[in-house]
Amino acid sequence: MKTHEAPYACHLFICTKSRGNKRKSCGDGANPELTSLLKDEVKKRGWKPRVRISESSCLGVCDAGPNLMIYPPKIWLSDVSLDDVPEILATLEKLLAE
Numbered sequence: 001m002k003t004h005e006a007p008y009a010c011h012l013f014i015c016t017k018s019r020g021n022k023r024k025s026c027g028d029g030a031n032p033e034l035t036s037l038l039k040d041e042v043k044k045r046g047w048k049p050r051v052r053i054s055e056s057s058c059l060g061v062c063d064a065g066p067n068l069m070i071y072p073p074k075i076w077l078s079d080v081s082l083d084d085v086p087e088i089l090a091t092l093e094k095l096l097a098e
Contacts, residue, residue, distance in 0.1 A: 006072075007049075010095050012038065012088075013056040013069045014080075025058075026065030034066070034082060041089055051092060070095070 014035050018027030035055055042051045059067045064078035068088070073095060077088070 008052045009050040017058040
């Protein structure tokens, strides 16, 4: 095994796990545009080399979803929607300025 330092200042994980409406899950409530909108904004702002946006599977708190986590500062956002994108971007901007 090789160990490397992560190349990103921030890494966002957006849960897209779906349980097919059998039980509440992030993927059932998440707008599929969320990931692409965040990726587009990160690229447009020139943050792409420092910020990574990834879809993830279950984060373990389906009832609070859709969920998004930002690492390394350990920020967990629940009940995320497209309306939250400006606040998410403001959070990233603040983290990148630190």
